[in-house]
Amino acid sequence: MAVFTPVDEADARSLLQRFSLGELRSLRGISSGIENTNYFLSTTTGEYVLTLFERLTHAQLPFYIDLMSHLAEHQVPVPHPQATHDGARITELHGKPSAIVTRLPGQCQMQPGAVHNALVGGTLARMHLAGQDFAVNQPNLLGVEWWAKTAPVVAPHLPADAADMLRDEVAAQVAAAATDAQRALPSGPAHCDLFRDNVLFAGTPDAPELGGFIDFYFAGCDTWLFDVAVCINDWSIDHATGEIRADLADAFLTAYAAERPFTDAERAAWPLMLRAAALRFWMSRLFDFYLPRPAQTLTPHDPTHFERVLRLRRAHTPLVLP
Template sequence: MAVFTEVSEDEAGQFLHSMGLGTLIELRGIEGGIENTNYFATTTEGSWVLTLFERLTHEQLPFYLHLMKHLASRGIPVPAPCAKPESAPVPRGEDDLLHTLKGKPTAVVNRLRGKSEMSPTVAHCAAVGDMLARMHLAGRDYEGRQPNLRGLPWWNETVPVVMPHLDEAQAALIRSELAYQNHIAQSSAYAALPRGPVHADLFRDNVMFEGTKEQPVLSGFFDFYFAGVDTWLFDLCITLNDWAIDHPTGRADAPRTHAMLQAYEAVRPLSDAERRLLPAMARAGALRFWISRLWDFYLPREAAMLKPHDPTHFERVLQARIAAPLLP
């Protein structure tokens, strides 16, 4: 959520007013993240998140925005995209939820209540597992179709680009793991994995809680702009790889892992194929973010407030998942 495209208060105020969202009171750029330009906007009508998309196109974005609308309509606590006023025309290349500001595809969503929990307990992990399973089931009848744009084909394209920046041991690890994941993707067990819309980036900073540390209440999932159609198991493993590990070492935290898996399966039990491939998909989730962080770290874009994440973190997570496979 860095700021790549500067938006003035006048520009934001006019834009929000044209959408019937009130008069701008405060505009603040959001620090963190590396994909899009984001601002918190407070108006006389409420609190919003204004996002200008730097990589996703007008053609790709309706999938994400209408997925959020679909999930919200089914009781999943996600930001609801703001539509154009009923009397407003829909310019070519947009739809009712997609807008344009400063030449960039743009969305406005309501700001969720609560705050992120960066030191989650077993209770937080159980709440996330429960809601992730509910989100997967709620998305089953979503008609939008778009692949995970950071899936295996992107890994195969990107590894050769980042390879010159790796030492011999890192290069050997990434080549070996990529070959392993290509092999897994061709298996009959992988073909049998249940699929549907996935979040694909459900890290600690993309979930909000109210309540107390001892009794947290999950108030929302957000930042769906890495979503796509993929295996639900991959989505679950990405989430486990952030919420249920010891961050300094990358090793699994057994109580938090058990809490998330148990809560998830209480809503949607894992299939036999999912149980077989849980260790492999945990490795896949770590590889995906190691590759993307290498790419962002060594090939950064200019932006205000941009802080690329340390890629070695997910190198450690991958090594830990290989050394101690995640079991159901």
């Protein structure tokens, strides 16, 4: 959500003429993130987020925009894309595809406890179930095929032992993805990037309420277990060490399973899926760190964090699915 493409108030006023969202009150860039240009957009009718898409093409966007609309209409707390006067939810600004979505209440919780894990786990399961009848099928664009293609690009930047681990893990994941067992895992639309900075909490510190899930622009159709593993590797760990905290993971997984019970096949696949989730973000952070794009406000994430997490998951999986 870095600011790659500048947008001023005159641009925003011109864009708003295509919508029935009132008059502009304020516009403020959002500096966090690494993929799209985002602005908080306040109007006389409400609070919104304006996104200009820097990576995704106009042809790819309907999956993400329509998925958010589908989930919002099924009472899942996600940003609701707004339509122009002629019904389009995707428009254009400065030559980039763009969209305006509702701004959800709350703030991110960067030090989540068990209650936050439980709220996210239960809502993620409901999101997965709500997406079952979503008609559009688009794969996770940063899934196993991207890993196989990108590993040779980032490996030369690594020390020999890390490069060897990267190649070994990619080979293991490619082999697993080709098996009938993994192909048969429950799957469908998945967020694929549901980190702590992509969930908002309202309420009070003592009684938090889930404000919603944001930033669906890495979403894709994948195994739901991958989505769960991504969350556990961020929500339920000691961030200084990367070790999974049993109390947080149990809260997340128990709440998820109460909405959608895990299958025996998912239990068998769980250790490798935790590794897959760590690999995906190690590789994307390596790519962003060594091959960055210019941006006005861009701070790449530290890739060594997920290298450490992957080493831990390869050595030991300290929990089982309920």
